[in-house]
Amino acid sequence: MVLSLTQVQALFGAQASGASSSGNAAAAIPALKRVTEAGAEAKGMAQERKDPVTLTTLAQFRRALDKADTIEKALQDPRILQVLMPALGLPDQAGNPGMVRRALLSDPSDPKGVAAQLGSSWKAAAQTLGAWEKGMDALRDPAMVQRLSDAFVKYQYRLGLNEQQPGLADALYFLESARNAKDVFGVLGDSVIRRVVTGALGLPDQMAIQSVETQGRAVTSRMKLETLQDDRAVRKLAERYLIVAANKAAESQAAQASDPMSVITGLSIRA
Known part of the structure; x- marks a missing residue:
């Protein structure tokens, strides 16, 4: 017997809307206006910094940095990449350590280098990190660690906004x-x-x-x-x-x- 949608909803109490909380087209522009108001992002990031998952991820990132003895090993550690790649604007590459290592350790000013060949996003990431030149010193620099941590918090905050709109x-x-x-x-x-x-x-x-x-x-x-x-x-x-x-x-x-x-x-x- 094939159940109709109405029968399924009656049996299981499901809602026809799919129980999604995402915004609709009418709410799109007001939502953008709301999150771009002065102070909105700073407030959202302050709340994100208290999120248990974000706190745990950042703590694991810092511990992994302390334990890594070479830049090559650091760029293969998922605990580091989970923060590093979103912070550098390449979140979808966190699961691609081989490519990450080759690109971020290449000279971004070399047009034949891996980062430059992969495009502007990779080139900018390599320039920002500077690991191709300074190795672990670049990644462990306190100012860089803070910069990456802040960028990751911003990424997490913004990612959460997609659930609203x-x-x-x-x-x-x-x-x-x-x-x-x-x-x-x-x-x-x-x-x-x-x-x-x-x-x-x-x-x-x-x-x-x-x-x-x-x-x-x-x-x-x-x-x-x-x-x-x-x-x-x-x-x-x-x-x-x-x-x-x-x-x-x-x-x-x-x-x-x-x-x-x-x-x-x-x-x-x-x-």
């Missing part, structure tokens, strides 16, 4: 970093700037399988790169991206809610 963390990053993209390769080479720009312009995700040149033309045919140097225009792009992200999240939730098996699976996971 889909895409909010990306939008905040975009507002402060869009100016760094001086050309179309700067847009495509930064995963967050790329996501916001392509989302705001309505470009399909499948575009990623095309050549970089083709992707670049798709972006520049819809937007002048000078737009990223205009604060008001950047804000408008961030707002458009948030609306798109909210609509995608709503569509995903609706699709899950219409599938009785997904409701049952969700209930079993929560149980």
Whole structure:
């Protein structure tokens, strides 16, 4: 017998909405305005510093730094990478120690070096850390440890905002970093700037399988790169991206809610 969605909800007490607390498209722009008000981020980060998970992660990071005897070993330690990579703007690379080690130990000014070859985000990360030149001294420097810790706290705070409004963390990053993209390769080479720009312009995700040149033309045919140097225009792009992200999240939730098996699976996971 195949159960209808209504029957599943009646049997298990499930809600048609999928019990998600994410914001909707109508709330997107007010949410961005709220989190960009003066003092909002500082307040949010102060609360994040007290979070038990954040405190534990940072404590493990510092202990791992104390125990590491070489920079190579440090850049393979998951306790270090869990803080280091989000702090350097590359959170999705925390599970890729081989690439991390090769990139962050390469000279970012060398156009043939690994960091430079991987793009602007990796190059900036290598420049910020300076481990290619100073090794463990760079990573253990008290000012650097504090800088990385603060950046990780900011990352965690912003990540939590996505639970309130889909895409909010990306939008905040975009507002402060869009100016760094001086050309179309700067847009495509930064995963967050790329996501916001392509989302705001309505470009399909499948575009990623095309050549970089083709992707670049798709972006520049819809937007002048000078737009990223205009604060008001950047804000408008961030707002458009948030609306798109909210609509995608709503569509995903609706699709899950219409599938009785997904409701049952969700209930079993929560149980």
